[in-house]
Amino acid sequence: MAVVNWFRKHVIAIVAFLIFFFLLVPNFVVVWMSFNKPSGKYNVKWEKFSFDAWKNPLDDGILHDPLMLSLEIALLATLVATVLGTMIAFAIVRHSFKGRGFVNSVLFLPMAAPEIVMGTTLLALFLNTFGVSFLGFKSILIAHIMFCVSYVVITVKSRLNGMDPMLEKAAQDLYATPWQTFWRVTFPLVAPGIGAAALLSFALSFDDFIITEMTAGNSVTFPYWIWNAVQKGIPPQVNVIGSLMLIITLAGIAVAEVPKWLKTSKAH
Amino acid sequence: MSAPALADEAAEAMAAGTTVAELRADKRVRRRRATLPYVLLAPGIIWLVVFFIVPMWSIVSTSVETGDMDTGFVLSWRWANFGDVWSQWHQQIIRSLEYSLMCTVFCLVLALPLAYFIAFKAGRWKNLLMALVVAPFFTSYLIRTLAWKTILADDGWVVHAMNTLHITPLLSGMGWTYSDNSVLQTPFSVVCGMVYNFLPFTVLPIYTAMEKIDPRLHEAGQDLYASAWATFRKVTFPLALPGIVGGTLLTFIPAVGDYTNAVMLGGPKTKVIGTVIEQQMIGTGGNIPYGAALSVLLMVGTLVITLAYIKKAGTEEIV
Structure with missing residues (x-):
């Protein structure tokens, strides 16, 4: 009976734990398979432990160009999308203007459209206006900025909405000019939201495949390289890069969360 | 500015209890406030319209083309x-x-x-x-x-x-x-x-x-x-x-x-x-x-x- 009661009390926790397991297991498999030494070209089955892939993470330089292209595009797209999206978020939260409904739907639709639709529509635009030669770095960058802006807007908007407007009023009461109020009060308070938006943009751009494939022409980004390599066999080096990305993310979460967690546990 | 308009402005300033110069400055600020949201919105929204809305039209026009890879599509x-x-x-x-x-x-x-x-x-x-x-x-x-x-x-x-x-x-x-x-x-x-x-x-x-x-x-x-x-x-x-x-x-x-x-x-x-x-x-x-x-x-x-x-x-x- 005690067992049954315990189970009933914790059933939701058990289910949640199993779902977390489902969500996180592939990440562990990615890390685990990075230490594999496959005998053939397919790194799907575990065979032998080795550090070979970690010692040579770019696979003799094969991965250098796709990784650099992805990083370059992700950095530029993040920069432009964060600036454009932050400006829009300020306009929406802090100002009144005509055409709010139109602005909201233009921002919402890119998040609600299937990726393949965005990719093919952009490809049609580029082919009809500029021709095939336009496809490459420029067209990928344009596409990535396009789909990142909306995510920046919602992230910065929620931070702005959660801010106390009294703080800005107080600054004005203390004779700060609008410019001073913005840079000394508003911006520092919104900065974490802008930072989160930039991180999200970077992740979205770096990882994007479908829209990129449609607009890439002959350029090959890191995800596109993986896609092409699936048939030929993915080297364990790809898992090394995947593992490094995961480690950096988890370290980021730890840096952001552990101090807060320690603070609350001391308070208890 | 014509003479009657200037007179109107002076009357407006008197009614509001300020000087003409202050009234003008106030109007300038208000005008700037009114255009600011559009300045903030324009670059991002134009980007989305050109690269998200306009392509919708492109794909529709492409979908009713005929031809083949070698001779091109019309x-x-x-x-x-x-x-x-x-x-x-x-x-x-x-x-x-x-x-x-x-x-x-x-x-x-x-x-x-x-x-x-x-x-x-x-x-x-x-x-x-x-x-x-x-x-x-x-x-x-x-x-x-x-x-x-x-x-x-x-x-x-x-x-x-x-x-x-x-x-x-x-x-x-x-x-x-x-x-x-x-x-x-x-x-x-x-x-x-x-x-x-x-x-x-x-x-x-x-x-x-x-x-x-x-x-x-x-x-x-x-x-x-x-x-x-x-x-x-x-x-x-x-x-x-x-x-x-x-x-x-x-x-x-x-x-x-x-x-x-x-x-x-x-x-x-x-x-x-x-x-x-x-x-x-x-x-x-x-x-x-x-x-x-x-x-x-x-x-x-x-x-x-x-x-x-x-x-x-x-x-x-x-x-």
Whole structure:
């Protein structure tokens, strides 16, 4: 009976734990398979432990160009999308203007459209206006900025909405000019939201495949390289890069969360 | 400025109890305030209009072109392209809808308990657990999808366990897999990969909606002798409904167009409409107008389904 009661009390926790397991297991498999030494070209089955892939993470330089292209595009797209999206978020939260409904739907639709639709529509635009030669770095960058802006807007908007407007009023009461109020009060308070938006943009751009494939022409980004390599066999080096990305993310979460967690546990 | 206008301005300033110079400065500030939002909006919104709205027109015009790869395509307003693509690929269209619907249902079934647990039971672990839900995003999703090939491999322990529990014959009996001792290259493995990839999109909006619910409402439900299940059904679920609508849409819409899971975890019998579009637009298919026509069908189809669903669910607050 005690067992049954315990189970009933914790059933939701058990289910949640199993779902977390489902969500996180592939990440562990990615890390685990990075230490594999496959005998053939397919790194799907575990065979032998080795550090070979970690010692040579770019696979003799094969991965250098796709990784650099992805990083370059992700950095530029993040920069432009964060600036454009932050400006829009300020306009929406802090100002009144005509055409709010139109602005909201233009921002919402890119998040609600299937990726393949965005990719093919952009490809049609580029082919009809500029021709095939336009496809490459420029067209990928344009596409990535396009789909990142909306995510920046919602992230910065929620931070702005959660801010106390009294703080800005107080600054004005203390004779700060609008410019001073913005840079000394508003911006520092919104900065974490802008930072989160930039991180999200970077992740979205770096990882994007479908829209990129449609607009890439002959350029090959890191995800596109993986896609092409699936048939030929993915080297364990790809898992090394995947593992490094995961480690950096988890370290980021730890840096952001552990101090807060320690603070609350001391308070208890 | 003419003399009468100047006189008017002076009268206005006198009435407001200020000087003409102050009145002018005030008007300048107000004018600047009125244009500022448009200055802030313009660059981003123009970018989205040019590279998101205008391309919609481009794809429609491309979808009614005729020609071939060698001689090029010309706009001939051949609407029959739509009939052609439907009769040639309706099977793949229907299959995509089936897969994405199954994916959405399974995601919802998994997301509800997960979001509920994090929102109401996790206490100070809340943020950390939400971070773990999105953490997988930060490793390339193609690599993570490939990991399922290892997990679901024929001689892996997952398939062995499913064999022992007699789940594999059940799956093949339902037509989700094709044999009793293998699950890869089947609708089962494809939908499994899709559920895995889209689950965070379902969880996030549901969690956001649940987190806003006052936990005292649950206590009130219990005080009124409602069972845990009744409290969930009568209190939590209706209050979380906007999040549920948002989450299922954010799952269903990208899932319809997805072809990465179908290609990486599926086989020849799991070809979806995204693959057909990909092949026509940039691959070996080589008929760009056909690819464009399929995209237009997909675009209009998802839009109609989305609007009907929002209307039925009776909520407009989806973001």
